Amino acid sequence: MRDMRPLIHPSIEDITVEGILHALSDPVRAAIFAELAVCAGATCSNFLKISDRDIPKSTLSQHFRALREAGLIRSERQGVEMRNSTRYAEVEQRFPGLVGTIMKAHQAQAEERLRAGRRKAAAKKSKAG
Amino acid sequence: MRDMRPLIHPSIEDITVEGILHALSDPVRAAIFAELAVCAGATCSNFLKISDRDIPKSTLSQHFRALREAGLIRSERQGVEMRNSTRYAEVEQRFPGLVGTIMKAHQAQAEERLRAGRRKAAAKKSKAG
């Protein structure tokens, strides 16, 4: 029976731009990373529901692995659960501004979408009522 | 027989962060974009050889399409060939700093790799000689 592999955390010099971009080009992963930035030590299952979507836990596990192997987060077992934190400071040192700018853009876009959503809802309401 | 579809250029507000990150997470596409930034109006076949790699033209065509549909470049037919230019200014306005920071990071990494390559070559030479 297959044993469980140890978690892989690339050393700072093995982190690549391609890897970071690819990892953060997925909206779910970007949302996880954003949340971890404000809420260090969150566990995986804290994200079973994210941005109004249900994510199956196997999928979630893959997303965490992707972030981990891109060098964006660090995961450590703590008892029965997994504590995750960002490696922002390290990555920032290697590629100054990269991750911050990406997350800022993601956030700007999310806010824009929220506004657009509200506009649409308001329009519908005024038509109906 | 299938007709040729017109080229698709998303309007500025339809450009997404995910799309940009995904497009630029491929080293070939990032290299094309970087080259277009310095050398506006280059044609597709100018890139059949890029970073010491031969890219088949069908693959190249897909890469250009990916950049175009992410909103990063504009392509216009000019006679028998296609002139490509970046939409950097527009994208910069929508997501300030995003593309510039990404390209800077890509470049820093490329230079680092060059240095590492030279180190390795020098070490091999000193061992052999």
Next chain:
DNA sequence: CCCATAGTTCGTAACTTATGAACTATGGAA
């Protein structure tokens, strides 16, 4: 009209990603 050059599209093989089911790991209760 035919040819050459420049790109696109298509078919398919290779790779990636998503997800349910079955597993491992850990700690606490009986």
Next chain:
DNA sequence: TTCCATAGTTCATAAGTTACGAACTATGGG
């Protein structure tokens, strides 16, 4: 201990994406 619950991982496979040769479209010049 043994059993159980919780937290994540791995596996199998289905669905989606990407790479690339071959065949196509498009354009301009003999």
